[in-house]
Amino acid sequence: MNHIEHExxxxxxxxxxxxxxxxxxxxxxxxxxxKMDKQLANETLATEKQVNAMELKIxxxxxxxxxxxxPVAQDLRLLLAQLRINYNLEKIGDxxxxxxxxxxxxFLFDYSPLIENTxxxxxxxxxxxxxxxxxxxxxxxxxxxxxxxxxxxxxxNQQNKLARQYIIDQIKRDPENVEEYLKTLSLIxxxxxxxxxxxxxxxxxxxxxxxKILKHSPKTTF
Amino acid sequence: MHKLESKNVNVYYGASQALKDINITIDNNTVTALIGxxxxxxxxxxxxxxxxxDLIDNIKIDGEVLIDGKNIYEKGANVDSLRKNTGxxxxxxxxxxxxxxxxVAYGLKVNGISDNKIIEERVETSIKQVALWDEVKDKLKKSxxxxxxxxxxxxxxxxxxxxxxxIILMDEPTSALDPISTSKVEELIYELKSKYTIVIVxxxxxxxxxxxDHTAFFYLGxxxxxxxxxxxxxxxxxxxxxxxxxxxxx
Numbered sequence: 001m002n003h004i005e006h007e008x009x010x011x012x013x014x015x016x017x018x019x020x021x022x023x024x025x026x027x028x029x030x031x032x033x034x035k036m037d038k039q040l041a042n043e044t045l046a047t048e049k050q051v052n053a054m055e056l057k058i059x060x061x062x063x064x065x066x067x068x069x070x071p072v073a074q075d076l077r078l079l080l081a082q083l084r085i086n087y088n089l090e091k092i093g094d095x096x097x098x099x100x101x102x103x104x105x106x107f108l109f110d111y112s113p114l115i116e117n118t119x120x121x122x123x124x125x126x127x128x129x130x131x132x133x134x135x136x137x138x139x140x141x142x143x144x145x146x147x148x149x150x151x152x153x154x155x156x157n158q159q160n161k162l163a164r165q166y167i168i169d170q171i172k173r174d175p176e177n178v179e180e181y182l183k184t185l186s187l188i189x190x191x192x193x194x195x196x197x198x199x200x201x202x203x204x205x206x207x208x209x210x211x212k213i214l215k216h217s218p219k220t221t222f
Numbered sequence: 223m224h225k226l227e228s229k230n231v232n233v234y235y236g237a238s239q240a241l242k243d244i245n246i247t248i249d250n251n252t253v254t255a256l257i258g259x260x261x262x263x264x265x266x267x268x269x270x271x272x273x274x275x276d277l278i279d280n281i282k283i284d285g286e287v288l289i290d291g292k293n294i295y296e297k298g299a300n301v302d303s304l305r306k307n308t309g310x311x312x313x314x315x316x317x318x319x320x321x322x323x324x325x326v327a328y329g330l331k332v333n334g335i336s337d338n339k340i341i342e343e344r345v346e347t348s349i350k351q352v353a354l355w356d357e358v359k360d361k362l363k364k365s366x367x368x369x370x371x372x373x374x375x376x377x378x379x380x381x382x383x384x385x386x387x388x389i390i391l392m393d394e395p396t397s398a399l400d401p402i403s404t405s406k407v408e409e410l411i412y413e414l415k416s417k418y419t420i421v422i423v424x425x426x427x428x429x430x431x432x433x434x435d436h437t438a439f440f441y442l443g444x445x446x447x448x449x450x451x452x453x454x455x456x457x458x459x460x461x462x463x464x465x466x467x468x469x470x471x472x
Contacts (some may be wrong), residue, residue, distance in 0.1 A: 002405070003412045005430060067455040068431040 004069040011061050012139075015082055015089070018054045019135040020049060020095045020218035023128055025192070027094035030124040032103045033115065051093035058086040061114060077211060081204040085138065088197045088204075095194045099124075100103045102187055109180045114170070118188055119161035126156055127194040134198045134205070143209040149202035150214075156195035170213060223291045225250040225419045226271060226389065231285035233266055235278065235441075240266045242443045243283075248436070250388075253411060253420045255430035255451065259471070263410035264423045267440065268391050272308040273301055273423065306333060309382025313394040315374035317366035317381075319350070321347075322358050325366045325377055329385040347382040352410055372403020379410065383418075390414065392422040396429065408433050427467055431455045439463045 001009070025047045032040035062083045065071060071079050074076050115121060130149055135143035167185045203214040226248035233241040240265045248254050256264035269275045270287050273294065286293045296302050297369045317325050326345040335341060345362075349355045358369070366377055375395060382390060391413070396404040411420060411433045424430050430437050431451060438448040439462075447454060447463040460466045463470045 002409050063456055064452045069426045070431070070450065 004065070004071060004075060007061075007065050007069065008075065011058065011079075011082055013087060014054070014058050014166065016135065016139055018051065018058065018086070018089050019131065019138075021051055021097070022089050023131055023135075025051065025093050025096040026124065029099045029103075030121060030128070032119055033099055033124065036103055036106060036111065036144075041100035042178040045097055045104075046095055048097040048100075051090060055086055055090040059083070062086070074208065077208040081208040082136065084204050085201050088201045092127075092194050092197045095190045095197075098190055099187060102183065109177065111180070113183065113185045114167075114181070115193065118166055118184065119159055120163070120184075120191065121190060123156060123159050123188065123191040126152075126159070127191050127198070130156070130195055130198040134201045138171040138201065138205050141205070141209055143206045144185065146202040146205040146209075150199055153195045153199045156192050160188055160192040181207050224248060224288070225252075225290065226421070227286075227288040228267075228270065229286040229288070229290075231267075231270065231283070231287060233263070233270070233275065233284075234282040236280040240443050244445050245317055246305040246438060246445065246448055248419060248421065250419050251415055251417070253415045253422065253433055255434035255437045256421065256423045256440060257425075257427060257430050257437060258446075258466070260425075261442075262391070262440040263443040264438075264440045265393055267438075268393055268423050271389065271391055272305050274310070275395055276301070292356075295364055306385055307387050308389040309379075309385065309387040310388065311379050311392045312380055314398045315371055315378050316373050317369075320366060321363045322366050322369070322377060325361040326381050326384045329381060331441045332386055344361055344384050344386075348384040349377075351414070352376040352380045353406065354380060369404070372399050372406060375399060375403065375407060376410065379407070381393055383414075388418060390418050390420045392420065394423055394425060397425065404429070429456075439466060441466070 024046055028044045028047065031037065032044060062079060065079055069075075082108055130152060133152075134146065135151045137143070137149065164185060167181050167188075171181045174181075206212050206214055224247040226246075228244050231241055231244040232239065244263075244267060246254075253304050256267060258264050266275060270283070271289065271294070275281050275283065283295060285317055289304070289307070293299070314445075319397070320328065321414060323345055327341050327346050330344055332343050346355065349358060356372060357373060358377075361368070366374060369377060375398075379390075379395075396407050399407065408429060411422065414420060415435075422434065423428075434451045436448065437451045437454045439446045439460075441462060447458060447460045449459065454463065455467060458467065462471075
């Protein structure tokens with residue numbers, strides 16, 4: 001293994017470590033929402049600081065590899081992909097943290113029926129499964145697995161639409177609590193966006209393995 | 223204690239000052255790159271460490287140059303012992319007109335080693351260290367000139383390693399090599415630093431970035447900036463360094 005390969009392997013290990021941290025953050029955040037557990041929400045927010053620190057560290061490592069090793073071809077694509085995957089992971093971490101903040105700020109209103117009827121926890125689980133699977137495809141450098149992620153993202157989009165319609169109906173029926181309904185809608189949208197971030201990671205994996213640019217091509221066919 | 227150090231070093235070629243008050247410390251088992259435009263003094267600085275500059279007429283050296291804490295320019299310093307401790311590799315591969323084996327064995331014989339078993343062992347170890355063994359093990363008695371340029375340069379590095387120095391000085395060691403051979407020599411430098419302290423002069427800034435832990439930028443005999451390579455190539459502190467490494471110099 002030459003010098004740049006060695007550096008890239010270390011970087012990849014850092015990114016995988018960060019993804020595990022973000023996935024744990026997603027699980028904790030989901031549990032805190034399921035139980036409306038403020039202690040668990042605090043733990044999720046503490047992990048957020050670690051994730052942010054890791055993002056900066058990975059940014060610096062990428063910067064050094066660009067400056068010192070002058071990567072080309074697949075090395076260049078892998079480095080660009082890793083830089084962007086780092087960004088996407090941090091965004092998923094942000095989403096987990098914002099759900100934790102939602103839990104911390106919830107006092108009087110009983111959100112449990114809303115959480116249940118919008119299937120928010122199932123969306124959470126699906127978003128985390130997407131993250132775990134996309135990072136497996138990253139670890140294995142498996143573009144086929146990444147392509148499957150792109151298809152699976154549709155499930156979250158569909159759940160988001162259904163939840164949105166349910167919340168609109170609830171607002172019409174119970175306009176006094178419109179603020180709580182809108183907060184829940186915002187939370188649902190964030191979970192859908194967590195899926196979008198995994199989809200963006202999948203596109204990065206396809207970019208570096210197959211040199212195909214899928215950015216801004218929403219209806220991708222293979 | 224630093225492995226290498228220069229304190230307030232000034233070098234003059236007659237009336238012309240080649241180095242101006244250079245202060246650098248270099249730690250053990252590191253690679254330090256010296257960069258800068260032609261005539262900036264980087265090769266002069268490199269050659270201070272094995273007193274190669276002594277061979278030049280009208281040269282005057284002020285200040286202290288220390289290896290393992292000892293001033294190598296003080297009266298009574300043993301130059302033979304110093305040169306045994308500092309292997310040197312030059313710009314163009316310069317094997318002797320001898321066999322591959324004799325090229326590596328030469329330094330040992332000159333240094334009084336006559337036991338053939340020891341010589342054979344050291345030759346094999348040194349050639350293996352430069353990852354050349356598999357390519358030459360069946361033709362050790364053939365002339366070194368039959369090797370490619372890249373192989374000759376790695377042989378020259380093996381020759382330098384055979385006398386078991388602790389320091390390796392390299393003066394543009396890959397400037398005459400093709401990209402594949404350059405890459406092999408760079409990987410070798412990366413591997414050798416676990417056992418040696420390496421100082422390399424290079425015109426190739428990417429090479430300095432790839433192989434070194436620290437980089438010193440020289441300009442018109444002055445040390446403009448000396449810093450960790452990662453820092454110097456991502457966030458140089460001096461504008462002249464930034465201009466040089468980004469190609470906006472002049």
